[in-house]
Amino acid sequence: MMTGKCPKCGNALERVNAGRVNVMTQNQVAWIGVTYLCPFCSTILGVGADPSELKGEIGHEVADKIARLSMLKP
Ligand SMILES: [Zn+2]
Numbered sequence: 001m002m003t004g005k006c007p008k009c010g011n012a013l014e015r016v017n018a019g020r021v022n023v024m025t026q027n028q029v030a031w032i033g034v035t036y037l038c039p040f041c042s043t044i045l046g047v048g049a050d051p052s053e054l055k056g057e058i059g060h061e062v063a064d065k066i067a068r069l070s071m072l073k074p
Pocket of ligand 1: 007010038039041042
């Protein structure tokens, strides 16, 4: 397995730690994000959308659409 290095401390990374972060737009929480942290020095290596939050949101949207469609049926 090829491992990358932390840009700050230079340690080879075979794993990273994940943290949660609020992603804000105009002072309001727009969604929950995830941070990827170096396990040695806690430098943030990246921020992205939280996959488990996204999965939940997609599930709710699909359920809402199905509920609306079933109300249209005679
Ligand atoms: Zn590091």
